[in-house]
Amino acid sequence: MAKAKITVFALSVFMLTAINVNGQNKTIKGNMETSSKYETITLGAGCFWCVEAIYDRVNGVKSVTSGYSGGHTENPTYKDVCTGETGHAEVVQVVYDPTVIPFAKILEIYFKTHDPTSLNRQGADAGTQYRSVIFYHNEEQKKVALEVKDLLNKSGLWNDPIVTIIEPFTTFYKAENYHQDYFANNAKQPYCQMIVNPKVEKFEKLFKDYLKK
Numbered sequence: 409m410a411k412a413k414i415t416v417f418a419l420s421v422f423m424l425t426a427i428n429v430n431g432q433n434k435t436i437k438g439n440m441e442t443s444s445k446y447e448t449i450t451l452g453a454g455c456f457w458c459v460e461a462i463y464d465r466v467n468g469v470k471s472v473t474s475g476y477s478g479g480h481t482e483n484p485t486y487k488d489v490c491t492g493e494t495g496h497a498e499v500v501q502v503v504y505d506p507t508v509i510p511f512a513k514i515l516e517i518y519f520k521t522h523d524p525t526s527l528n529r530q531g532a533d534a535g536t537q538y539r540s541v542i543f544y545h546n547e548e549q550k551k552v553a554l555e556v557k558d559l560l561n562k563s564g565l566w567n568d569p570i571v572t573i574i575e576p577f578t579t580f581y582k583a584e585n586y587h588q589d590y591f592a593n594n595a596k597q598p599y600c601q602m603i604v605n606p607k608v609e610k611f612e613k614l615f616k617d618y619l620k621k
Contacts, residue, residue: 446470447506449514450477450543450577452497453522454530458604459500461591462521462611467620468508473501474583474590477543478575486584492535499543501580509618511549515556517618518542521611524560525568531603540570543577550574 453459456474463472476484479495489496504514522530524540544550553574561570591604612619 445505445507446503447511447549448501448503448545449511449549450499450501450545450580451518452477452499452539452541452543453518453524454498454538454540455533455603456498456500456583456587457590457600458522458530458607459518460589461604461608462517463500463502464589464592465608465611465620466504466509466514466517466615467618468505469620470503470505472503473580474587475499475501476581476583477501477577477579478541482581484581486587489537490535492537494537496537496581497539497541498537498583499541499580511552512556513618515542515553516560517611517615519556519560519570519572520565520614521607523566524570524572525566527571540572542572542574544574545577550576 451459460472460474463469476489476494476496477499478497479489481488481494481496484494484496488494489498502514504511522540526540528534528536528539530538530540542553544553557570557572557574560566591600591608594600595605
């Protein structure tokens with residue numbers, strides 16, 4: 409499988425350079441794509457509408473699917489997850505080409521487009537379903553995720569420590585169809601205008617070199 413091999417030293421140089429430049433209900437087990445060209449990562453960073461809208465714009469990303477992971481309830485609905493009692497987080501499953509965008513950059517985008525120091529909430533969205541969490545799919549992803557988190561914790565970008573959880577991926581439940589491509593289909597909706605759009609604009613400003621053409 410094609411993978412971006414990143415040593416601790418190379419990753420440190422890569423990430424610290426990036427920091428200086430930028431400043432600041434269907435069960436799917438395993439990867440959604442079986443092609444050896446692509447890899448999959450599952451990320452939670454608050455409302456999945458925001459995260460999906462960002463990664464839809466990242467060059468090298470093949471697909472982004474909103475869903476639920478990390479809990480104990482089988483086949484949860486959005487209503488179930490909103491109770492905070494399923495254990496699931498709102499997540500997106502990102503399928504990407506590591507020969508186009510390295511995993512460390514996927515994570516840099518992740519950390520810098522939400523507040524990773526906020527426990528179980530993003531803005532007004534509060535509850536464990538909105539926790540900051542990385543579900544890694546293999547040991548290499550785990551290693552890189554821990555290293556990136558540590559580097560960013562030491563970077564001084566945030567006043568408080570990063571609380572993002574890093575844990576193994578188990579099961580992904582695809583969210584209801586109306587959640588897919590939500591921002592693309594509902595850009596004028598008030599939540600999208602006030603919450604999603606500013607995050608998308610921040611991404612486009614910080615990572616303009618990684619925008620899809």
